[in-house]
Amino acid sequence: MNDGFELAEVEKLLFQGGQLRPDELPLNEVENCYRFLEDFCSDKIIYGINTGFGPMAQWRVADLHLTALQYNIIRSHATGAGEPLPDLYVKAAMIARLGTFLQAKSGVHVDCVKLLVEFINRGIFPFIPEHGSVGASGDLVQLAHIALTLIGEGEVHYRGEWRKAGDVLRECRLEPLRIHIREGLSITNGTSVMTGIAMVNQFRAEQLLDWATLAGVMMNEIASSFDDLMARELNEAKRHEGQRVIAERMRALAEGTHCMEKREHELYNGGHEEKTFGHKVQAYYSLRCVPQILGPIYETLANSRKVIEEELNSVCDNPVVDPVSRNVYHGGNFHGDYISLEEDKVKIAVVRLAMTSERQLNYLFHDRINGILPPFLNLGTLGLNYGMQACQFTATSTTAECQTLAMPNYVHSIPNNNDNQDIVSMGTNTALITRHVIENCRQIIAIQYIALAQAVDCLGIQDKLASTSRRIYEEVRKVCPTFVEDTPFYKDIRNVECWMADHPLRLADDRGGRES
Numbered sequence: 332m333n334d335g336f337e338l339a340e341v342e343k344l345l346f347q348g349g350q351l352r353p354d355e356l357p358l359n360e361v362e363n364c365y366r367f368l369e370d371f372c373s374d375k376i377i378y379g380i381n382t383g384f385g386p387m388a389q390w391r392v393a394d395l396h397l398t399a400l401q402y403n404i405i406r407s408h409a410t411g412a413g414e415p416l417p418d419l420y421v422k423a424a425m426i427a428r429l430g431t432f433l434q435a436k437s438g439v440h441v442d443c444v445k446l447l448v449e450f451i452n453r454g455i456f457p458f459i460p461e462h463g464s465v466g467a468s469g470d471l472v473q474l475a476h477i478a479l480t481l482i483g484e485g486e487v488h489y490r491g492e493w494r495k496a497g498d499v500l501r502e503c504r505l506e507p508l509r510i511h512i513r514e515g516l517s518i519t520n521g522t523s524v525m526t527g528i529a530m531v532n533q534f535r536a537e538q539l540l541d542w543a544t545l546a547g548v549m550m551n552e553i554a555s556s557f558d559d560l561m562a563r564e565l566n567e568a569k570r571h572e573g574q575r576v577i578a579e580r581m582r583a584l585a586e587g588t589h590c591m592e593k594r595e596h597e598l599y600n601g602g603h604e605e606k607t608f609g610h611k612v613q614a615y616y617s618l619r620c621v622p623q624i625l626g627p628i629y630e631t632l633a634n635s636r637k638v639i640e641e642e643l644n645s646v647c648d649n650p651v652v653d654p655v656s657r658n659v660y661h662g663g664n665f666h667g668d669y670i671s672l673e674e675d676k677v678k679i680a681v682v683r684l685a686m687t688s689e690r691q692l693n694y695l696f697h698d699r700i701n702g703i704l705p706p707f708l709n710l711g712t713l714g715l716n717y718g719m720q721a722c723q724f725t726a727t728s729t730t731a732e733c734q735t736l737a738m739p740n741y742v743h744s745i746p747n748n749n750d751n752q753d754i755v756s757m758g759t760n761t762a763l764i765t766r767h768v769i770e771n772c773r774q775i776i777a778i779q780y781i782a783l784a785q786a787v788d789c790l791g792i793q794d795k796l797a798s799t800s801r802r803i804y805e806e807v808r809k810v811c812p813t814f815v816e817d818t819p820f821y822k823d824i825r826n827v828e829c830w831m832a833d834h835p836l837r838l839a840d841d842r843g844g845r846e847s
Contacts, residue, residue, distance in 0.1 A: 401515030411460030667758030
């Protein structure tokens, strides 16, 4: 089987304008698989080639209707509803479908692969509605919408406009896909939409973890915490890789700070006779336990990255055409349990990020807790001005929604399809809910970064921050200036949120590549 794509390659295709090069793809292997199937299927009964689909598989289809059979599954299953998936997710889904075809075990004609590459490279995005998949025979409905445009029907989003697919194909001098043997079933049958959404979720969630890690450092800088919370010896005493990685990243980010205290200098130097201490001996959990809280999230994302990359490069349709053993195997590689379970884990992990951010915000806003900042970071006149008071309402309500959405979706299954699909994964729904949680979490962390910058201004510690903290403080201030008088924040929140999405920290990349 072909090694396929690494997620790092997909990230470049999605976010950095990367292009696929057909001459670097294993098209000969795809062609050989097709030629084997063409010869093999001539006198055999093979599901979806000369039988009906799903519970209709017990009916044989006459030879003169075999081509119509493939068109029928595309047209009959293009039944999605709801808002269209954004272009980014559609592109990711097409890349995931390509990942399956490049394994050369689907029996599709090479023209199918070439046209899919053209769609990806030219920015032709099929209309794919959000709703329609139960994630068991794969994403039948949503993949049918991709297939519909490949045969020149349906709609595509092209250069910012919704247009008829046939018109765009003609404009681009591309021929609609012609059915050869089983292209209709091959394109519609698989986990590629849920995998595409999961890939984008993965990149976004990893970015949020980086932002949360830096926020943890800045929170402790603002609080003048003792820095042993991130000490190597402390964190290596707990045998979890994630905690150790987060602590290491925090130490690197905090290097050069003049805001944090050394316990050995302040409390281990003898001579303390006071009965109570003005400075907290140990910070609140949301500040002190950042490695322990973010560590499991790191490990969850490391595992989901592995599973998603494996699914991306898996043969996820049915049946599987194997020219090596010269056989065609029937099974259920289209079942989306791997993606569904991992996306639930990612969703829960991101909810935890949101909860941690919200608690850290509460520390910044609550003057009786932090003891060093004005209420709600208010630099105006108390009582007349309100600072960031109402921003907390937004962060709290959004966190509450995330907590509601944290309920695992993997445990949902409703039999359908005449009970042929008697247990299903709901993987695409899970990925979509995870996407929503990730977007929510970014909004909460955007509010937090506005608050962090305001807290730095309240204390006047800009010049004492670690270099990364100082750089990010300055970047936030370019997007959202210091405020004294009351001001509407909704545009600032949105602007910081967009800035965060467009300027990932890439903490792991700074040290030679993301750990996994």
